[in-house]
Amino acid sequence: MEVSYTLKYPINKTIARVATRKYISFYQEDKSCDQVLLNFAKLDFNTLQKMHKRELCDITRWWKELNLANELPFTRDRVVELYFWSLGVYFEPQNKVARIILAKVWNIDAAENLAPYMKIFYTALLHLYKEVANELAKENKSFRVNFPISEVNEKVGESLFTRGGWYHGNTIPRMEEYMKNGIETSVIPNLTAASWLGMGDEATKEAFKWITTEPPILIASSIIARLLNDIVSHEREMERGDVASGIECYMDEYDATKEEAYMGIRKLIEKNWKDLN
Numbered sequence: 001m002e003v004s005y006t007l008k009y010p011i012n013k014t015i016a017r018v019a020t021r022k023y024i025s026f027y028q029e030d031k032s033c034d035q036v037l038l039n040f041a042k043l044d045f046n047t048l049q050k051m052h053k054r055e056l057c058d059i060t061r062w063w064k065e066l067n068l069a070n071e072l073p074f075t076r077d078r079v080v081e082l083y084f085w086s087l088g089v090y091f092e093p094q095n096k097v098a099r100i101i102l103a104k105v106w107n108i109d110a111a112e113n114l115a116p117y118m119k120i121f122y123t124a125l126l127h128l129y130k131e132v133a134n135e136l137a138k139e140n141k142s143f144r145v146n147f148p149i150s151e152v153n154e155k156v157g158e159s160l161f162t163r164g165g166w167y168h169g170n171t172i173p174r175m176e177e178y179m180k181n182g183i184e185t186s187v188i189p190n191l192t193a194a195s196w197l198g199m200g201d202e203a204t205k206e207a208f209k210w211i212t213t214e215p216p217i218l219i220a221s222s223i224i225a226r227l228l229n230d231i232v233s234h235e236r237e238m239e240r241g242d243v244a245s246g247i248e249c250y251m252d253e254y255d256a257t258k259e260e261a262y263m264g265i266r267k268l269i270e271k272n273w274k275d276l277n
Helices: 002-008 016-028 035-066 079-089 093-109 119-137 143-168 175-185 188-195 205-212 216-239 246-254 258-276
Strands: none
Touching: 002 016, 016 035, 035 079, 035 093, 079 093, 143 175, 143 188, 175 188, 175 216, 175 246, 188 205, 188 216, 216 246, 216 258, 246 258
C-alpha cells in the first residue's frame, strides 16, 4: 500500500505535510516502529497544524476586511486554497512571516484579469506592499519589495497586455508563442519573488536577480502551472468568452479534438516535469 501511494504521489509532486500525515499512518502500522519516534512525529504534526490554522484565521480576517470579494465580484474567493498553496512552498515554523506574505500576495494576484481602471484592486495591492515594506525595513531588507514590484510585475503586465491583444484581435496564437507568454501569465516568477520576501538571510539580492535570468527550473515550473491551469479552467473561460487557452491553441494548431489536446498538453507538462527534475 505504501509503495502504491508513493508511486501515485512521488515526493516531488506532493505537499510535504500531506505526505507526512499519510506516512505517519503507514508507520504506526509497522510492527517494528519506534513508539517514541512515532509520538514525536504526531506531536510535531499537530503542533504545526495548530500554527497553520492560526495563520489561516489571520489571513481570512485580513481578506474579509479587505472586502475585495464583494467590491470585485468577478474575483475568485478562495483564501483557504491559496494559503494551502503557500504551505506547499514552505511549512516550517520559522517561515511563518514569509508564508503569510505569500498567501496575501497570491490572493490579490489571483485576480489576473482586472482592467487598469480597477482602483480598488491597485489600492489593496499597494497597501499590501506598504505593509510588507514596513516589516522588511526593520531588518534593512527593503530591496526585496522594490525588486518584485519594479521588474517581475512589469513582465506580468506586458504578458497580460499581449493576451489582451489576442482577445481583441480574436487571435489564437501558436503553442510556442502561447507558452512563451504563459511563463509570465502563470505568475510563477512573480510568486517566486514574493515567496522570498519574508525569508531569512538566504534571500539575497543575487537570489532575486537570478529570477530575471529566466533559469530553466523557473521556466519549466511556469509552463507546468500555466498548462495545468488551462486544463481545469478552459471550459469555464470559453463560456465567458475569454482569450484562447493552451487547449484551444493546441486544437487549432494541430487540428486536434479536445481529448487529443488534453493528451498533447499533458505530454508537454510531463516533458517539463523531466526538465524540472
